[in-house]
Every structure is written in structure tokens, then in C-alpha cells.
Amino acid sequence: MTKLTTYIRENLSKDLLKHRFGDAAASLVADRAAFALKVYNDIYSEADRKKMAALPEGWLGKDSDITVQFGDGRGYGKLEFSGSVYGDVHAVLKEPVDTVYRLVIHQHLRGCAKAYERTHEFAAEYDALRERQKDLSTQISLARRQTEAALTKATTLKRLVDIWPEIEPFVEKYIDKPKPLPALPTNELNALLDLPVSEAA
Numbered sequence: 001m002t003k004l005t006t007y008i009r010e011n012l013s014k015d016l017l018k019h020r021f022g023d024a025a026a027s028l029v030a031d032r033a034a035f036a037l038k039v040y041n042d043i044y045s046e047a048d049r050k051k052m053a054a055l056p057e058g059w060l061g062k063d064s065d066i067t068v069q070f071g072d073g074r075g076y077g078k079l080e081f082s083g084s085v086y087g088d089v090h091a092v093l094k095e096p097v098d099t100v101y102r103l104v105i106h107q108h109l110r111g112c113a114k115a116y117e118r119t120h121e122f123a124a125e126y127d128a129l130r131e132r133q134k135d136l137s138t139q140i141s142l143a144r145r146q147t148e149a150a151l152t153k154a155t156t157l158k159r160l161v162d163i164w165p166e167i168e169p170f171v172e173k174y175i176d177k178p179k180p181l182p183a184l185p186t187n188e189l190n191a192l193l194d195l196p197v198s199e200a201a
Contacts, residue, residue, distance in 0.1 A: 002157045008174050009151045022094040033083030052103045061109045062101040071118025088140040
């Protein structure tokens with residue numbers, strides 16, 4: 001009977017949360033990446049991007065994000081080109097997010113690339129993405145606490161499945177299954193021992 005260890009509990013919780021929230025997290029990351037690209041393309045026109053790409057390698061820096069400001073001096077937003085997120089949302093992603101680098105001019109490597117008015121459409125889109133991330137993080141945090149509490153109700157995997165049958169597909173990989181005994185080489189043994197005989201000695 002497989003014991004429900006702390007290690008298994010932690011991994012079950014991760015698996016369950018990825019199952020429930022993984023697609024929503026991936027969608028958020030994709031939308032954040034699309035937004036970052038939209039802002040990047042607004043800062044650097046198509047003509048500028050072509051000129052930047054034509055410069056010799058190393059003349060311009062590359063960065064994984066760009067910093068902008070959205071009106072009323074509330075601070076700066078760092079837009080990751082990959083759309084990557086941190087914390088609870090990052091933890092439920094089913095696949096890792098690859099870092100994306102883009103060419104930027106020198107002063108944009110450390111400073112604010114552009115300030116948008118509060119009424120600009122990008123400001124509303126930025127706020128909507130932040131709210132989505134906040135809401136999703138809240139849902140994940142709540143689900144994690146309840147899941148972890150439920151997983152403490154049993155000390156073995158069998159008992160866990162008894163009281164929570166729906167979790168069985170996630171539990172199967174942790175159950176110790178008896179290994180089949182190797183097949184006996186009976187033909188070789190028979191020849192070695194001069195078997196069969198009509199009567200045992």
C-alpha cells in the first residue's frame with residue numbers, strides 16, 4: 001500500500017492545478033506576448049524595424065522586455081516579449097515559456113521607451129491584462145489551499161481514492177505496482193535436470 005507522502009501530496013496538488021488552470025494561464029501568456037509585440041511595433045515603426053534589423057550584429061542591444069508608462073504617473077509597466085508571468089500563474093503552466101529577445105535602441109534598454117496617455121487604447125488593454133492575471137492568481141491560490149487541505153485527509157493513496165474517487169487518474173502514476181516475476185526458462189531447466197520423468201524420485 002503506497003503511503004501518501006509530502007512529496008506525492010505536493011506533486012498531486014501541482015498536477016491538479018495545472019489540469020484546471022493550465023490552459024487559462026497559457027492563454028494569458030499568449031495575450032500578454034501579443035500585447036507586448038503590439039506596443040513594440042507602435043514604438044518602432046515598420047520602417048524603423050527594417051533599419052534596425054539591417055544594422056550589423058551587435059550595433060543594437062537586445063532585451064527580453066520593454067518599459068512603458070500608461071498615463072497619470074502611476075509607475076511603469078515592464079512588458080515581457082514572451083508574455084511570461086510569475087507566481088501562482090507561472091506555477092500552473094503546462095509548458096515552459098521561452099524567452100523572446102527583440103532589438104531595442106540603447107536608451108530603451110534601461111529607461112522608459114514611451115509614455116502613453118491614460119486615454120490611449122493600450123492603457124485599457126494593459127489594465128485588463130493585469131486584472132486577468134490578478135483574478136487568475138486569486139483563483140489558483142484559493143484552489144491550492146483547498147486542494148492541499150483535502151490531500152491531508154488520507155495517509156495512503158488507496159484511502160485517498162476511496163474518499164475522493166475522481167482523483168484516481170492523477171494518483172495512478174504514484175501507486176507501486178507489483179513487478180511481474182521473470183519467466184522461468186523451463187526448457188533449459190528441463191534439459192539440465194533431465195525432465196520430465198514418469199515418476200518423481
